[in-house]
Amino acid sequence: MYQFLEQTVAGHMTRSVRTVTRGLTMRELGPMFERDDFNAYPVEDDGQMVGLVTKFDFLKCFAFTPNQMVPRYDDLMKRTVADIMTSEFIYVRSDTKLTRVLQLMVEHRFRSVPVIDIGHRLEGMIARGDILRALEECARGSG
Template sequence: MYKFLQQIVADYMTRAPSTVTRDMTMRELGELFEEEDFNAYPVTDGGQVLGIVSKFDYLSCFVFTPTRMIPRYRDLMQRRVADVMTSEFIYVVPETRLTRVLELMVKYRLRSMPVLNANQRLAGIISRKDVMRALQESVAVQS
């Protein structure tokens, strides 16, 4: 377990993660979620992270209430990622300890977080699966 306390994001993150653009349509995003089965994608423009779009954001397009009119399905599918993405998001840097990542994931119920470098450009993504792998490897070393 002590080995896990020393692990950092750079050792377990996915480098060059899949990303989407703010101009992508909901139809295209839905297809991408189906194909790759990721929970979220960083929304980028020239390497700069503009936000995060998750399956939750995608599904929120289809929530209707008495005060919200039901648009035509075709119109919903033409909406853009920029309309539903989360612009304020939690991120980490490659040097962040995995203990901090785990704390953030549990506290905010996050499945993944973008990893930004010193220039605020996308360096990778760290997921629950990555943290679980680090934990398992740390425990396996001690056994």
Template sequence: MYEFLQETVADNMTRSARSVAPEMTVGDLYRLFASDDYDAYPVLRDDVVVGFVTKLDALKVFAFTPDQMLPHYDDRMGTTVDEIMSCDVIAVEPDTNLQRVLHLMVSHRLKSLPVIDKYHQLVGIIAREDIMRALARCTKRQAPPLVPCETVRCLRLA
């Protein structure tokens, strides 16, 4: 398990991260989410990370509000990413330790983080799956034996 403490973002991130522009519409964002298996995208302006947009952000434009009980679907599809993105981006650098990334993900309930260089330019993305793969790789030798099925009590949901 101590091997995991030595793991860094650079060795585990996805380097070919997709990003979106602030001017992209929610309709285009929905199509992108449908074609990819991503839950979020970094938002870039002039190659600099200026925000982060998630599926939840894209869903919020259709939520009921006190002012408007029934959002107009077609109008909301024209909303732009810069209107819904989070500008308070939690990002990490390639030399960040994975234990630190794990702490950030758990404490802020994040599924992924953009990886940026010192100029705030996107160099990749680190996701929960990347952390899980690193943990599995580092704990292979120390993994406890599996408990036989007959000794595990099954829960039944009513």
């Protein structure tokens, strides 16, 4: 298990990541979540990561309180990623230790975390499954 303590994001992240733009509508985003079975998409603008949109962000639009009017479904589906995305998000760098990523995932209940470089360009995503695979590989190696 000591081998796991030295592992970094670079060796375990998914590098080819699907991204979305701010102008994508909820009508277009919903089927993407279904098709790709992703929990989150990085939002890019001009080559830089500017936000993150999750299934939770999408579903939150449909949570109404008794004190508010319920918008029409078609009006909700015309909303864009820019309307619902999280623009202040936690990210890691490729040299971040997996132990730190695991700590962030547990603390914030994240399923995945974007990996960005110094120029705010997306390098990839690191997900729970990536961490589990790294743990298994390290356990086999020290077994």
